[in-house]
Amino acid sequence: MKDERDLIREDIEAYLAKYQQKELLRFVSVGSVDDGKSTLIGRILYDTGMVFEDQMAAVRAASQTEAPDLALLTDGLKAEREQGITIDVAYRYFATDKRKFIIADTPGHIQYTRNMVTGASTADVALILIDARHGVLEQSRRHAYIASLLGIPHLAVCVNKMDLKDFSEEVYDSISSDFMEFGKTLRFKDIQFFPVSALDGDNVVSNSERTPWYDGPNVLEYLETVPVFADRNFQDFRYPVQYVIRPDLDYRGFAAEIAAGVIKKGDDIVALPSGKPSKVKAIDTWEGELDEAFAGQSVTIRLEDEIDISRGDMIVKPDNLPRVTRRFDAHMVWMHEKPLDTEKAYLVKHTTQTVRAQIDKIYHEIDMHSLEAKPTDGIELNDIAKVRLSCHRALYVDDYHRNRETGAFIVIDSLTNNTVAAGMISLEGAEQNIGEVMKELHAESAMEPKTFVSPTERMERFGQKGATVWLHGVPGSGRWTLAYALERRLFDEGRTATVVIPVGENLRSMISAAKAVTDAGLINICAFPSPTAKDREELAKRIGEDRVIQVYVNTDMELCKERRPDADFSSFEPPENPDITIALDQVRIDKAVEIIMNALKERGQFEDA
Amino acid sequence: MQASEHKLSQLRQLEAESIQIIREAAAEFDNPVMMYSVGKDSSVMLRLAEKAFAPGPLPFPLLHVDTTWKFQDMYRYRDKIEAKLKGELIKHVNQDGVAMGMNPFDYGSKKYTDIMKTDGLKQALTKYEFDCAFGGARRDEEKSRAKERIFSFRDSHHQWDPKNQRPELWNIYNAKIKKGENVRVFPLSNWTELDVWLYVWLEDIEVVPLYFAKERPVVERSGTWILVDDDRMRLEDGEQPIMKKVRFRTLGCYPLSGAVESEADTVPKVIQEMLLNRFSERQGRLIDFDEEGSMEVKKREGYF
Numbered sequence: 040m041k042d043e044r045d046l047i048r049e050d051i052e053a054y055l056a057k058y059q060q061k062e063l064l065r066f067v068s069v070g071s072v073d074d075g076k077s078t079l080i081g082r083i084l085y086d087t088g089m090v091f092e093d094q095m096a097a098v099r100a101a102s103q104t105e106a107p108d109l110a111l112l113t114d115g116l117k118a119e120r121e122q123g124i125t126i127d128v129a130y131r132y133f134a135t136d137k138r139k140f141i142i143a144d145t146p147g148h149i150q151y152t153r154n155m156v157t158g159a160s161t162a163d164v165a166l167i168l169i170d171a172r173h174g175v176l177e178q179s180r181r182h183a184y185i186a187s188l189l190g191i192p193h194l195a196v197c198v199n200k201m202d203l204k205d206f207s208e209e210v211y212d213s214i215s216s217d218f219m220e221f222g223k224t225l226r227f228k229d230i231q232f233f234p235v236s237a238l239d240g241d242n243v244v245s246n247s248e249r250t251p252w253y254d255g256p257n258v259l260e261y262l263e264t265v266p267v268f269a270d271r272n273f274q275d276f277r278y279p280v281q282y283v284i285r286p287d288l289d290y291r292g293f294a295a296e297i298a299a300g301v302i303k304k305g306d307d308i309v310a311l312p313s314g315k316p317s318k319v320k321a322i323d324t325w326e327g328e329l330d331e332a333f334a335g336q337s338v339t340i341r342l343e344d345e346i347d348i349s350r351g352d353m354i355v356k357p358d359n360l361p362r363v364t365r366r367f368d369a370h371m372v373w374m375h376e377k378p379l380d381t382e383k384a385y386l387v388k389h390t391t392q393t394v395r396a397q398i399d400k401i402y403h404e405i406d407m408h409s410l411e412a413k414p415t416d417g418i419e420l421n422d423i424a425k426v427r428l429s430c431h432r433a434l435y436v437d438d439y440h441r442n443r444e445t446g447a448f449i450v451i452d453s454l455t456n457n458t459v460a461a462g463m464i465s466l467e468g469a470e471q472n473i474g475e476v477m478k479e480l481h482a483e484s485a486m487e488p489k490t491f492v493s494p495t496e497r498m499e500r501f502g503q504k505g506a507t508v509w510l511h512g513v514p515g516s517g518r519w520t521l522a523y524a525l526e527r528r529l530f531d532e533g534r535t536a537t538v539v540i541p542v543g544e545n546l547r548s549m550i551s552a553a554k555a556v557t558d559a560g561l562i563n564i565c566a567f568p569s570p571t572a573k574d575r576e577e578l579a580k581r582i583g584e585d586r587v588i589q590v591y592v593n594t595d596m597e598l599c600k601e602r603r604p605d606a607d608f609s610s611f612e613p614p615e616n617p618d619i620t621i622a623l624d625q626v627r628i629d630k631a632v633e634i635i636m637n638a639l640k641e642r643g644q645f646e647d648a
Numbered sequence: 649m650q651a652s653e654h655k656l657s658q659l660r661q662l663e664a665e666s667i668q669i670i671r672e673a674a675a676e677f678d679n680p681v682m683m684y685s686v687g688k689d690s691s692v693m694l695r696l697a698e699k700a701f702a703p704g705p706l707p708f709p710l711l712h713v714d715t716t717w718k719f720q721d722m723y724r725y726r727d728k729i730e731a732k733l734k735g736e737l738i739k740h741v742n743q744d745g746v747a748m749g750m751n752p753f754d755y756g757s758k759k760y761t762d763i764m765k766t767d768g769l770k771q772a773l774t775k776y777e778f779d780c781a782f783g784g785a786r787r788d789e790e791k792s793r794a795k796e797r798i799f800s801f802r803d804s805h806h807q808w809d810p811k812n813q814r815p816e817l818w819n820i821y822n823a824k825i826k827k828g829e830n831v832r833v834f835p836l837s838n839w840t841e842l843d844v845w846l847y848v849w850l851e852d853i854e855v856v857p858l859y860f861a862k863e864r865p866v867v868e869r870s871g872t873w874i875l876v877d878d879d880r881m882r883l884e885d886g887e888q889p890i891m892k893k894v895r896f897r898t899l900g901c902y903p904l905s906g907a908v909e910s911e912a913d914t915v916p917k918v919i920q921e922m923l924l925n926r927f928s929e930r931q932g933r934l935i936d937f938d939e940e941g942s943m944e945v946k947k948r949e950g951y952f
Contacts, residue, residue, distance in 0.1 A: 044924075051920040059846055063658035127813075129794040130787050132840050139658040141838060144794075153815060160817040268655045281671045286704035294700070296668040296819070301654065325699035333654040337667035337700070350675050374815050388820050391675070447818045456824035458814040 043136045044088075061134065064267055066164040067143040067191070069155055069182045074168040075199045079237035080131070080144060081109030083259060086244040089133040128158040137263040147182060149407055152421040153374040155182070156461060159189035160447070163267040166195045166258075171204040171234075175217045177408055183218075184410050187225035188370060188423070188463065190443050192270045194222065194230045195261060201250070202236040208252040226440060228270075233258050271334045272442045276300030277361060277435075278308075278354035279390035279445070284339055292323055292339035293348055298390060298444035299437075300359075301333045302340070309357045310348050311435050312480045314473065316357060317344040334444075351392040353435040361435040361445060363476040365485035368465050369439075370405075371398070371418070371426050371450070375459035379418040384491030385459070389434050389448040396450075397486050400427035428462070429485040439463035454496060497560030501535050502646040505557040507582050508635060510566040511575065511614055512592030514606035515599035517623040518566035521592060521631055525564055528632045534645070536562035546574060554582045562644070570611040588638060591617035595624045659843060659850070666693075666835040667700040668819060669798060670782065673833045674700070674707050676823035677780035680833075683769070684710040684737065686722045686729075687899045688855045689784030692844050693835060694729075695853055697782075709736035711772055711781070715764035716741055717752060717901035719877050725856045738776070742768035752903045753882050761904075770806045773830060780823075782833045788840045798837045804828035842919065849915040858896045859918060861910040865889040872906030897922075 046054045070076030084090055090098075090112060102108040131142040143158030145151065147167075159165060165186035169179050179196075186194060196218060204210045215232045222230045233242050234250050235258060241247035244259040256264070277298040284292040302308075306319045322329040323339040332338045340354065348354070355361060373379060379398060387396040402425040404415035418424050439446025440463075450460035471479070498504050508525065510518040522538045529536035539552050549567040556563040569575050579587045591614045600608065619638055621631045639645070656664065673680055682697060684690045697706055710733070712726060730737045742750075745763040752760040773781060787793045797813050799821045814822050825831060836844070848855055866873040867887050874881075876889040881903065883889070894907035895918070912921040 047920055047923050051916045055846060055849065055916060055919065058842070059657055059659050059850060061658045062655070063661050127795045127810075130838070131794060132788045132838070134840075134842070139840075139843075157815045157817050161819075271654075273654055281668070282675050282701075284701055284704045290703060292703075294671055296664060323702070325702040335654075335656055335661060335664055337664040337671070339702070386824070388822065390820075391672075443818065447820065449817060449820050449822060451822055451824055453824075456822070456826065458816075458822045461815070461817045 057136070058134070061137065061139050062268065063141065064138050064164065064262060064265070065141045065143065065162050066166050066195075066262065067145060067155070067158040067162040067186070068166045069145050069158075069186070070147040070168045074147070074170050075110075075237045076144075076147070076168050077110035077112075078108075079166075079168065079197065079199065079235070079243065079258075080142060081112040082237050082240055082243050084112055084131070084133055085109055086240060087133055087135055087259070128154050135259065135263055140262065147178060149178070149181065150421060152185065152407065152423070153372060155185055156189060156372045156374070159186055159191055160461065162186075162189075162191050163270060164193045164195055164262065164265060165191045166197065168197045168199045168237075169214060169218070171198050171200045171210055171214065174214050175221070179218065180221055180410060181407060183222060183225060184405075185423075187227060190226070190440055190446075190463070192228040192267070193265050194225075194227045195233065195258065195265075196222075196230065197233045197235045197237075197258060199235050199237055201234045201241060202239055206234065206241070206247075206249045208250075211250075211253070229265075231255070231261055231265075233261070272299040272444070273301055273334055274299070275359050275361070275437065275442060276302055276306075276354075276356045277390075277437070277442065277445050278302070278340065279392070279435075280348055280350055280352045280354065281391050283349060290341075291345070292341050293354065294337070294339045295354075295391070296337045297332055297334050299334050299442045300356075301331060303331045304328075307357055308342070308354050309360075309473065310346055311353045311355060311361075311363065311476070312433065313346060313348070313352070314477050314480065315344070315346040317342040317346055319343075351390075353390070355435070357473065360471060360473065360476055361437050362466055362471060363433050363435055363479045365430045365433045365479070365482070366427065367434075367436060368402070368425065368427050368467075369448070369462040370465065371424055371460050371462045373418045373420055373422045373424070373460050375452070375457055376420050377452075377459070378420070379460070380493050380495050382493035383496050384431075384453065384486070386451040386453050387428065387430060387434075387448050387462075388451060389436065390445060392432075392434060393451075394434065395431040395453075395486070395491070396428050397491065398426050398450075399429050399487075402426065425465075426462075429487075431484045431486050433480055433482075436464050436466065438466040440465075454499065494560070498646060501560045503534055503560070503562060504586075504644055505560045505562070506586050506588060506639070506642075506644055507553045507557050507563045507565060507578075508588045508590060508639075509553070509569065509575075509578060510564070510590045510592050511569055511617065512566075512594065513596065513599050513608050513611050514568075515602035516592040516594040517628075518592050521621075521623065521628060522564045522566045524628050524632050525635055528629075528636060529562055532636075534562060535560070536564060538564045538566075541567050546578070550578045550581050553578070557582055557586055562639075572612050572615065575614060588619065588635070588642070589614060589617045590635060591620045593620050593622045595622065598624050659846060662839055662843060663696065663699070663847070665819065665838065666696045669821070669833065669835040670697050670700045672819075672821055673780050673782065673799070673823065673831075676821075677831070679776070679778050680708040680780035680782065681711045681738070681773075681776065681778040682706070682708055682782040683784070684712050684726075685784065685899075686712065686718065686726050686856060687784070688848055688859060689786065689836060689844055691853050691855050692839075692847050693782065693784045695847075695851060696835060705734040708782075709738050711738045711740060711776075711778075713765060713768045713772060714739050714741045715760075715768065715901050716746065717764070717880075717903060719856070719858055719875070719899065719902045719905075721856050721858050722899060725854075738772070740768060740772035740775075742771055751880075752901055757904050760901075764901075773806065779825060779830050780833055781830065782835060784836050785834050786839050786841070786844070787837050796834065796837065798834055799823060800832040800834065801825070802830050802832060806830065808832075841922065845915060845919045845922070849919070856899060858899055860913045861893050861895040862913065863891045864894050864907070866892050866894055866907060870906075873909070875902050875905075875907060877902040 098111045129144045145155045145158035167182045211234045235242045242257045282294040320343045321341045403412040405423040406413045437445040446464045448462045865876045895910045912918040
């Protein structure tokens with residue numbers, strides 16, 4: 040660090056020339072309060088001279104101890120400090136004379152899995168801490184598992200608090216080999232261990248004299264040298280078109296960040312979904328044309344032929360196609376308080392395409408304690424599960440572990456617009472040729488042609504569940520009067536309800552109408568004659584037992600006969616187990632409405648206001 | 649191994665990522681605007697936007713929320729940029745504030761900034777129905793910004809709720825909003841102050857001359873130098889402007905922006921000075937002294 044300072048002082052332009060050539064490394068640091076993560080990050084920032092004098096003054100003032108508490112350097116939002124609510128990923132920046140670093144600082148507790156996943160999504164290296172006093176705990180294994188699942192190529196394991204274990208080589212060796220046992224089952228390119236004391240700075244940015252038995256690099260040395268440029272996929276050219284630049288009729292350029300691979304002027308390409316071939320005429324940038332461009336660059340491509348390409352399309356090479364599919368498997372991390380609803384359609388954003396999709400199968404969930412697959416019937420916040428998705432349109436995908444850019448997607452709730460999940464695609468099976476690709480592109484939606492509005496969503500919209508209140512009784516009992524009174528009352532309370540009236544139908548078609556209205560999430564009130572036990576059994580079965588309230592309007596028979604002398608009373612079989620019985624000659628109509636309203640409320644028919 | 653040739657320096661990588669962000673927002677939103685504060689970060693952001701859509705024009709206008717109390721140098725520079733711009737520059741002044749006679753002397757920095765800057769910005773966004781506003785803020789500027797999203801969601805009252813931000817993974821940005829809501833997009837999120845200056849230098853981007861040291865008439869207030877920029881400056885009893893070689897690390901409204909004594913009159917010298925005496929960037933801005941964590945409060949109120 041000192042040499043750099045001298046260079047800045049003596050020859051700033053030479054320093055800048057050197058600085059601009061630095062490589063970027065992103066790493067995610069994972070851990071909880073106790074294992075010393077904040078201290079480690081604070082130590083790195085402090086020892087690399089990235090801490091401003093005024094920040095240090097504030098830290099000294101706030102420290103409880105005589106030595107400044109470096110953990111305070113990575114302190115967070117005001118709201119978080121005061122109430123401990125917004126636990127989130129914090130991004131921090133520092134540079135050494137070799138590299139520039141972006142740290143995604145994430146909490147490590149199981150309830151913050153979504154935060155770790157967010158921080159891990161862009162990281163080249165995962166830095167996790169193990170407390171030397173406690174050895175490899177469940178949480179260390181979980182952190183490594185998530186890092187591997189998110190495709191981070193390199194893992195750095197800091198065995199921290201070595202000062203409390205007298206810098207014992209034995210302790211370090213036993214923890215390392217214990218961890219390696221598990222680590223080798225994961226997908227990392229390499230795993231590196233460090234015996235450190237974040238508090239005292241041993242092996243953090245300089246080699247410690249207290250670990251003479253350790254001849255590996257210190258943490259910073261490792262971060263400065265671990266090779267990351269080769270981690271990107273330079274084999275499979277993938278160009279998800281972001282924007283079509285068309286300033287005039289003579290210029291048509293397709294702008295994108297190259298997701299993977301390399302492209303040269305004159306290369307053969309094929310555009311998806313049209314399947315039309317062409318050649319690269321030019322690779323444009325603001326500075327001028329390039330002969331070649333590669334993964335990570337934002338460029339604009341022009342083609343020899345005029346083919347129709349728009350945002351969401353993908354330009355690839357004819358001899359190296361992505362998987363074109365409307366149905367695929369993926370590991371999904373649920374990130375929202377509201378659990379997955381398998382009956383509704385979500386939006387999936389993958390590269391520059393957004394499509395309607397449905398999660399139609401949950402294979403299993405990952406048990407976050409044992410890290411083994413376990414059966415499950417639902418996915419909630421912070422759950423990780425293997426699922427199958429079906430999309431309305433084909434996506435152009437790769438296996439996440441082959442290409443992070445085209446293997447990743449997010450899931451958006453189409454009602455609230457929240458990002459509710461993140462997914463990593465896993466592909467198996469043979470590669471497709473262009474013929475198979477075109478067949479897939481011309482096929483129908485993989486989503487079943489059925490409603491994509493789930494009962495839960497309807498419930499959220501209307502604040503109620505669909506139901507049928509069926510009023511049974513003899514002619515003249517006042518069923519229809521009660522029906523309309525109930526409808527008015529429901530409407531006045533802000534509910535969505537209707538009385539389904541017959542237009543010369545029979546019972547069967549009335550049941551169909553009632554079912555449709557109930558399915559739509561409305562409260563349907565019906566008083567169509569259903570005189571026999573069989574009738575009532577049938578309507579309950581077809582509409583759904585738990586969606587029907589059977590009300591017996593048990594008005595005095597003599598009174599009814601008096602009111603309707605010509606009607607047929609003989610076929611009526613009094614219901615044996617109605618949900619509610621009301622005699623309209625004994626209670627006033629508004630009281631009867633009240634009774635039904637209470638019954639609806641008790642059943643949980645309405646969402647609490 | 650071919651891959652070794654395919655290496656981007658960190659600055660070119662940041663550039664490519666910022667261009668991806670700008671294109672993504674321009675493609676997904678109906679009516680985006682780029683906030684243009686006339687400062688160095690805005691200048692870098694503007695260059696990145698030009699790169700994103702070259703050889704075409706910018707597909708969105710620029711918006712300058714003018715408090716009427718900016719440095720005269722900033723107005724001159726802005727007008728120069730406007731003349732060269734292949735596109736529109738909207739200038740918005742909160743006329744209600746002007747009618748109230750709002751100024752930073754009589755009303756205090758908080759109230760003045762709230763009305764002329766925060767309310768001015770909200771007015772403009774509402775008036776033109778912008779659903780996306782690019783801003784030049786960086787995460788390294790302040791502790792409270794370390795957790796800010798690149799696509800930062802605002803409700804229909806332009807409010808930022810730290811508890812209600814969407815998770816942001818990879819480079820896949822969720823741009824879905826309902827009518828009336830809007831998103832602030834920060835393409836420079838991952839840039840540091842040094843990166844911005846380095847880019848200004850490498851790309852030969854012209855910035856407001858106030859960033860460079862020059863003899864200027866100043867008075868000392870609250871331990872910092874305030875420029876006597878025009879005849880609206882109110883001098884206190886016994887206060888005499890003196891000539892000092894000063895420059896500004898950040899630019900805002902002149903009565904609220906503190907200058908530092910400096911000899912740095914070129915970009916490399918500015919960087920050199922910055923690296924050699926490090927102190928937080930916003931120290932030169934008086935508005936932050938009002939209350940602790942104040943940037944966060946401002947953000948919740950809709951200023952950035």
